Each structure stands twice: as structure tokens, then as C-alpha cells.
Amino acid sequence: MSAVETRPEDERPLSVVRQPLPHDSAELHVTGRAVYIDDMREPAGTLHLAPGWCPNIAKGVIRDVDLTRVRAAPGVVAVITAKDVPGVNDCSPSIGGDPVLADGEIEFWGQVVFCVVAETRDQARRAARLALYEGEAGTPIVTAEAAKAAGTTVLPEYRFGRGELGRAYGNAQRRTEGRFVIGGQEHFYLESQIAMAIPGEAGDVHVWSSTQHPTEVQHIVAKVLGIPDAAVTAEVRRMGGGFGGKESQATQWACLAALAAKVTGRPCKIRLDRDDDFVMTGKRHDMVADFRVGFDGEGRLLSADMHFLSRCGYSADLSLGVNDRTMFHADNAYYYPTVQIRSERLKTNTVSNTAFRGFGGPQGVLAAERMMDTIAVLTGFDPLEVRKRNFYGPGRDVTPYGMKVEDNVLAELVGELEKSSDYLRRRQEIRAFNGRNRILKRGIALTPVKFGISFTLIHLNQAGALVHVYTDGSVHLNHGGTEMGQGLFTKVAQVVAEEFGIGFDRVRITATTTAKVPNSSPTAASSGTDLNGMAAQIACREIKGRMIDFVAQEYGTPPEQIDFRDGQVIIGNGSVPFAEIVKKCYTARVQLSSAGYYSTPKITWNRDKAEGRPFYYFAYGAACSEVVVDTMTGEMKVERVDLLHDCGRSLNPALDIGQIEGGFVQGMGWLTTEELVFDDKGRLRTHAPSTYKIPCCSDVPDAFTTKLFDGVNREESIYRSKAVGEPPLMLACSVFSAIFDAIASLKPGVVPPLDAPATPEAIMRAVTAMRRAEG
Incomplete structure (x- = not known):
């Protein structure tokens, strides 16, 4: 293996990073005490949602939906349709075409037409089945081969390559060709799609969503409700699995919860039944x-x-x-x-x-x-x-x-x-x-x-992190990445503990929220640790830099003789507990908080x-x-x-x-x-x-x-x-x-x-x- 240049942290012994520490929530997972959205204590008056869809049409037009029996069902508070959307009825992560609630045209089996809001989840689910549909079903295009024959596309064809293919193939000593089918895949996360929205004052809304992309939830909920992004807070502590299925697909359900909260003025929650999750959410291509x-x-x-x-x-x-x-x-x-x-x-x-x-x-x-x-x-x-x-x-x-x-x-x-x-x-x-x-x-x-x-998509290669050092020497960590069981929070906390030379248990990991770190990228593309770890390291080093400047002046020691390890600040030949130095810095009015930012270098793509x-x-x-x-x-x-x-x-x-x-x-x-x-x-x-x-x-x-x-x-x-x-x-x-x-x-x-x-x-x-x- 060729040698590479090393940085100082590659040469000195590390006490927290590179250690096989357990997942920060491992004990909570196995004892059932890890709090997911469905485990959160529901606010008084919380309503529950269930999606309604037409089971007889995969492609066609619905001319009329009779919701009389739905509205009259026990416990039903409201029934939401496309007409109730005050903003833009679209939850697409890209170029559009994904209505939150279908309005007339049905394009796949399982497309949501309305949403029932009821006092209990059972009441909502039972009511959702009572709708009567009048429409016309067409012949759906189901397979890629059929779509190819029909010429139906969602995006233009794309290609790249090099060389004169025909000549190289013709001159080859041996030639062959083949075709095979590569199947799709259901994400099958243990926690199905779920969201809870609580209305605030002045039209604000706080949305808890099982999502890999809180910023996208914030942005699209705001668009659907017709309010500024700043009026929406999206938050997630952990997901029960994601695997990509909660990068864009979580947004529709967050929008429905927020829309119901706006319509009723009460907290609203939606959790998809496993069968509904299967038919209503996307798969591997x-x-x-x-x-x-x-x-x-x-x-x-x-x-x-x-x-x-x-x-x-x-x-x-x-x-x-x-x-x-x-x-x-x-x-x-x-x-x-x-x-x-x-x-x-x-x-x-x-x-x-x-x-x-x-x-x-x-x-x-x-x-x-x-x-x-x-x-x-x-x-x-x-x-x-x-x-x-x-x-x-x-x-x-x-x-x-x-x-x-x-x-x-x-x-x-x-x-x-x-x-x-x-x-x-x-x-x-x-x-x-x-x-x-x-x-x-x-x-x-x-x-x-x-x-x-x-x-x-080059602009997604950026991340932010927020680090606070408190006067007792404990550290608060927040960043834009989301935890879905993969251990991202643990790894980033290890980075923070290593940077300050403190124990892993002194770093408090907090829920991902758009209120602390804005404009985050999705936790995807295997880049969660690369991006958020670097952002957290940058924030830590900014704080450490200020602390080192103070210590150098306070103790008359050159900055290069100051180090952070084993819960101590090493000052020349002596040491002072980290928490004690933090208190001194606070007393001297040294800023002990930083918002780190990182963008991946070198990458370009035209x-x-x-x-x-x-x-x-x-x-x-x-x-x-x-x-x-x-x-x-x-x-x-x-x-x-x-x-x-x-x-x-x-x-x-x-x-x-x-x-x-x-x-x-x-x-x-x-x-x-x-x-x-x-x-x-x-x-x-x-x-x-x-x-x-x-x-x-x-x-x-x-x-x-x-x-x-x-x-x-x-x-x-x-x-x-x-x-x-x-x-x-x-x-x-x-x-x-x-x-x-x-x-x-x-x-x-x-x-x-x-x-x-x-x-x-x-x-x-x-x-x-x-x-x-x-x-």
C-alpha cells in the first residue's frame, strides 16, 4: 500500500476515536426504553390520522368521492382532501409530480386520496374504508418493458462513455451479449412511516418525523402550508431503520400531520399500518x-x-x-x-x-x-x-x-x-x-x-454542527445528521470527546432539529459521519483555539505546549482538570460555543x-x-x-x-x-x-x-x-x-x-x- 501523508492526530495515541464503543442507545434498544415517535407521550387532545385510497384503480380518474359515511363515522373530527391544502399540493423532493393528496387523477395503486382525522387511530382506520368512489380505471403500465414499449418516461435518457464502441466490439477476438432482470426491494424498516405535528402560535408548527432529511421535511411542510420555512421546526431523535426509505418518502406523512394540525388546531399524529406502508411508499428501483x-x-x-x-x-x-x-x-x-x-x-x-x-x-x-x-x-x-x-x-x-x-x-x-x-x-x-x-x-x-x-448532487456535500461546552465540563452536541441505528451519533460524539480529551460519557447527544442546525443535507450516500464528523471537529477546534489562547496567556505557556487529554488540559509539565479550565474561560468571558461548518473538497461534476x-x-x-x-x-x-x-x-x-x-x-x-x-x-x-x-x-x-x-x-x-x-x-x-x-x-x-x-x-x-x- 502506498504511503500517505499523516496529520498530527494520526500520529498521537487516541483514547476515544478508533475504540469499539457500543452504540450510544444500545442498552435502550434492547430494554425497550429507546424513545421513538410512537413512544413519545402524546399531548392532551392528540388526534390520529389514517390515509384513504381507492383499492380498485391503479391508473385512472376519480370523478367523485362520497365521504358522507366517512365523516359520520364514530370519532371522526375532520376529513382532509386536496381542497384543504392552503399552499402547494406537492411533496416531491425534486421536479414535482408528487401530490400530497391526489385530486382526480390516480397514477398508482395505493395513492392517497384523502386523510381521516379522528380521536383514535382505530377509528380513523375504520372510517377511511367507508368512502365510495366513482371513476374510470384505465390499463396500468406495470413493467419497465411495457413502459419502454409505450415510450413513457419520468426523465430523459442519460449516457456517457468513451472510445469508438462499434469498432472495438467488431475487432474483439470474442463477443457476447446478455440480459437479466434485477429486482427491486422493500425497505422493511421496523418502524413504519410516522409523524406528529403540534401547532404553535402565529401559525408555527413543530413536526416530529421519522426522516433522514429534516430540512426537506421543514421545507416541504412550509410549502404545503404556505408559510415560511422558519415557521416550521422538524425534529427526530432516532428512526427504527431507514435504509433510504425515509430520505424523501417521510415527507408526505409529515405534511399530512401538519396539515391536519392546521385544520383542527390540535396535535395530530399519523403512523402507517405495515400494509399501507408497503403499497404507498417507494422501493429500490x-x-x-x-x-x-x-x-x-x-x-x-x-x-x-x-x-x-x-x-x-x-x-x-x-x-x-x-x-x-x-x-x-x-x-x-x-x-x-x-x-x-x-x-x-x-x-x-x-x-x-x-x-x-x-x-x-x-x-x-x-x-x-x-x-x-x-x-x-x-x-x-x-x-x-x-x-x-x-x-x-x-x-x-x-x-x-x-x-x-x-x-x-x-x-x-x-x-x-x-x-x-x-x-x-x-x-x-x-x-x-x-x-x-x-x-x-x-x-x-x-x-x-x-x-x-x-x-x-454536489451542493449536498456540506454539513453543520453545534457544540456547547458547559461550565461543569460537559458538552452538548447537535448536528444535521440523523440516527437510524447505524451509530452515527456515537461516532460523532467520539470525535467530540477525542477533540476535548474527555470521556465519551461527558458528551450529551441531542436530537436532530432544524432549530439548531439549519439547511442540513440528508443522512444518505454513506456520508453522514464524513460530513457531520468533520463539522463537529471544526466546531470543537474553534472552541479549543479560544481556550488555548486563554490558557497560554493565563499560565504563560506557549500554545504548542498545551494539549487536551485524559480529562485534563496539559499545560507544559503540569495539568489542570478540563472542567476547571472551562470555568476559568467562562469567568474570563471566553466563548465556549461554536457552529462548525464543513464542505467536501475536490469534488466536481458537470x-x-x-x-x-x-x-x-x-x-x-x-x-x-x-x-x-x-x-x-x-x-x-x-x-x-x-x-x-x-x-x-x-x-x-x-x-x-x-x-x-x-x-x-x-x-x-x-x-x-x-x-x-x-x-x-x-x-x-x-x-x-x-x-x-x-x-x-x-x-x-x-x-x-x-x-x-x-x-x-x-x-x-x-x-x-x-x-x-x-x-x-x-x-x-x-x-x-x-x-x-x-x-x-x-x-x-x-x-x-x-x-x-x-x-x-x-x-x-x-x-x-x-x-x-x-x-
Whole structure:
């Protein structure tokens, strides 16, 4: 690994940062004392909301809604429709087209038409079912292929690449093409969408929302109510999971709660039933991936033409950024000498798809891995060898979008995992096993991940933090990031404790609120710690600078001989307790508060020209997975997993390992068990845990090893760490590739037509096709 420059904090011993401290709310989580919005004590007179929607139309027009029985139902205080919106009836995070309440036109099954406000939640839900609808249903467009045929889009097609693709493909020694389906995914957070709004004086409103983006909730609630942003406070202490599903999708429910509070003058709360949450909120984008590649006799890519058909749903939502990131990661770890990558963003009469952990990147990575597996089958080379031959490297280090890969650790990281997982010996054993067994087939795959870290919408790469030091030496911390179980608050508090040289328990973590840190970015793109940690560090150093100036003058000691550690302020050869110095500073009228601000350096992106540096750095990882497949039933079992992931200098190894393992399992679910099924009428049929299967404990193999790669971030990130929220999800591509490998053993040289997720049905379709090829 190449050496990087170090800063002073990289050289001195650290007492809080890089320690495996438990999540700040861990004990509260396991004892049930962690307060979520539904656990908050409700103010007297709180009303409850339930959404009303037409169960018979996925596309069409509602000419009339008879709400007589709804209004007359027990406990009903009000029924809100689009006519009650005083401002703009739209909760879109981007270009519009997302009405808070539908007004006449219905564009997907589950679209909210009205909202019942009642004394109890049960009364509201029962009343919402009493509406009578008069309208006309059309024929919905449900699939990406149907939308492609109809020419319906939510956004224009986008493409980038380099070189003369036709010539490179035509001159290639070998050529192939393929198509496969990449399924979507339900977020399945444990806490469903929820919001509570309390009206204040002069038209103000305070909204508690389970959201990853409080500033967007503030802005859109203000827009819907027709009031200034400053009249709205959005707050969240913690979410019971988000995974991207609460980046833009939380806003509609916050708007409804705030609107009901304005109409009734009483506190109002909405919590979606699980089935309603399934049908009314967006998912991961499902795609059809086509590829056409030229390669040489050694399996090295010479040209790659990649085309994604993306089902975006009925509106744009976050589809521009999601699909762009699919394209950014369609290379994964591989260099494409000549390449074109294009994406069609298609409109369907299904719920508008949205952010999901990886934000489109996983679909691109999976397509790249499918190309590698296909080449391996056609050449007969070991798939890992094909992958290594196509890695980025010296002279082969520029991405299809023109960014140079400067921090590449792929060869070293993959090499380390290849040895620690005993890949080569196991590969030989699997070949022997498959030769002896006709029904059960084993497969193994070792796949890499290269994932860009930063928002590709450049202005989102900024953060603020507010730090107060109180006269007893305790510290109040607030920043714009949100906590959804990932440990962001813990990591940022570790940074603050380290900066002041105090114990972690002396830092008080407080709820995220727009009243303290304004104009925050969403907690997404794996950038929460990078952005908010740096903002908090800057605030701490501003306060420390003032304290050092005071101490230097008070004690006649040069500033370079003053340090903060072990709860003390080191002054030359002596020390004074931190709290005592704080009191002295206060008495001397030294400011002990600061609002830190950070913006990510170096990044640029010109989308029109498809050029720039959209990512500050890359995070890397690799996974080796082994599976066994029953070719008579399609059943599959993951038998062993080995993970090695690059977190730079980890801020908290315990939390990072938790994120790596959790991300992997969630990705494994996406690629093996979690299947979204819409019928031809546009109705989501997998809208409950009874029909939608996330991984359970028994799906995780006993042989599961996770290690952190011994690396360092060459860029000046917070304490040289690397982001870890999203990249590990793509490690699960190794499971899908291992299933592909097992099926491929049925007929060497024939590419299995395996779609994702690799459910038993999908596996049997691929197996049947392979057996036909045998015949």
C-alpha cells in the first residue's frame, strides 16, 4: 500500500476515536426504553390520522368521492382532501409530480386520496374504508418493458462513455451479449412511516418525523402550508431503520400531520399500518440490464455496452440521482477500455421508486459482476481470475465518467481475502463435489466492491454542527445528521470527546432539529459521519483555539505546549482538570460555543458534459461466499461467508463490523428472497411479511467471518476513516455469483439465465434452461 501523508492526530495515541464503543442507545434498544415517535407521550387532545385510497384503480380518474359515511363515522373530527391544502399540493423532493393528496387523477395503486382525522387511530382506520368512489380505471403500465414499449418516461435518457464502441466490439477476438432482470426491494424498516405535528402560535408548527432529511421535511411542510420555512421546526431523535426509505418518502406523512394540525388546531399524529406502508411508499428501483461485450482470449474486456431499463414508478422522486449512480457503478472494480453506459428512466403506474441503501449503485455493481461471470463461463477460466485480469490498475485507472482512480487497493485486498478464505482449495473441492453429485451443486464466488463516496448532487456535500461546552465540563452536541441505528451519533460524539480529551460519557447527544442546525443535507450516500464528523471537529477546534489562547496567556505557556487529554488540559509539565479550565474561560468571558461548518473538497461534476470528480474517494471491499443448490427444488443455502472491508482507519470497529454484516445480509435478501410482485392490474401482491420474505437468522451461515482491511484513507476524511453505510450491501453480489456458479456447473460453457432475486423459482427456471441446453 502506498504511503500517505499523516496529520498530527494520526500520529498521537487516541483514547476515544478508533475504540469499539457500543452504540450510544444500545442498552435502550434492547430494554425497550429507546424513545421513538410512537413512544413519545402524546399531548392532551392528540388526534390520529389514517390515509384513504381507492383499492380498485391503479391508473385512472376519480370523478367523485362520497365521504358522507366517512365523516359520520364514530370519532371522526375532520376529513382532509386536496381542497384543504392552503399552499402547494406537492411533496416531491425534486421536479414535482408528487401530490400530497391526489385530486382526480390516480397514477398508482395505493395513492392517497384523502386523510381521516379522528380521536383514535382505530377509528380513523375504520372510517377511511367507508368512502365510495366513482371513476374510470384505465390499463396500468406495470413493467419497465411495457413502459419502454409505450415510450413513457419520468426523465430523459442519460449516457456517457468513451472510445469508438462499434469498432472495438467488431475487432474483439470474442463477443457476447446478455440480459437479466434485477429486482427491486422493500425497505422493511421496523418502524413504519410516522409523524406528529403540534401547532404553535402565529401559525408555527413543530413536526416530529421519522426522516433522514429534516430540512426537506421543514421545507416541504412550509410549502404545503404556505408559510415560511422558519415557521416550521422538524425534529427526530432516532428512526427504527431507514435504509433510504425515509430520505424523501417521510415527507408526505409529515405534511399530512401538519396539515391536519392546521385544520383542527390540535396535535395530530399519523403512523402507517405495515400494509399501507408497503403499497404507498417507494422501493429500490428494479431494472432490466442488457450488456454487449467484446473480450480477448484471456478474458480481458475490450469493450462494454451497458443499457439499463429502470422502473421509476409514476414520478421522478429521486430517480435522477439513483439511476446516475447505477451508471457510476456499472464498472465496479473493472477497467473498460471502450465503453458506453446508458440508462432509461421509465414511468410506470406503480409507486414511485426512491432511495435505497446504495442509491442505485448495487444494480450497477451486479451488472458488472454478471459480465465477469459470463466471460468466465465462456472462456473456461476461473471467475476470480477473470475478475483480477480486469481490475483497475496502473495505466488502466480512469472510470467511464472520466475520474481517475487514485486510491486503488483492490489487488492487495482481494489477494488477502483469497488467501484467508482458502479460495483455491475450496474451488477444487467444489469441482470434485459437483462431479460426484447430480442433484446438489455447490458454487463459490469471490467478488470485489469499489464504491464512490459523496453525494453526486454536489451542493449536498456540506454539513453543520453545534457544540456547547458547559461550565461543569460537559458538552452538548447537535448536528444535521440523523440516527437510524447505524451509530452515527456515537461516532460523532467520539470525535467530540477525542477533540476535548474527555470521556465519551461527558458528551450529551441531542436530537436532530432544524432549530439548531439549519439547511442540513440528508443522512444518505454513506456520508453522514464524513460530513457531520468533520463539522463537529471544526466546531470543537474553534472552541479549543479560544481556550488555548486563554490558557497560554493565563499560565504563560506557549500554545504548542498545551494539549487536551485524559480529562485534563496539559499545560507544559503540569495539568489542570478540563472542567476547571472551562470555568476559568467562562469567568474570563471566553466563548465556549461554536457552529462548525464543513464542505467536501475536490469534488466536481458537470452532468451535461459527463466530466469531473463526483466522488471524494472510493471505499473497497470483497466477499467470498459458498452456496449449495438443490437443482430438483431450487432451494439454496449459503454455507460460508468471508468478508474483508476497507473502512480506512475505522472510527469504531464494533459499529463498522455491525454495518458490514448487516449490509451484507440485507443485500443477500435483495438477491435471494425478497421479491416484489405486481399483478397486471398494478396491485402489489407482496405487501406484508406473510408474502414478502426478508432474511431470517437461519439464512445466515454459522461460518461467517468479517474482518477490517488494514488501510488508511489517503484523503483528509475524519481521522482518516472511510464511509461504511452503503458499500457492504454490494458484498452480497458474491452470493448471487456463487448461485450462478453452481448452476453453471450443470453444463460447462453455457451461461445460466439467472435473474435476481435468485428465489427457488428463479433458480428452477435457470436450471430448466440449462437442462434443455444439455439435451
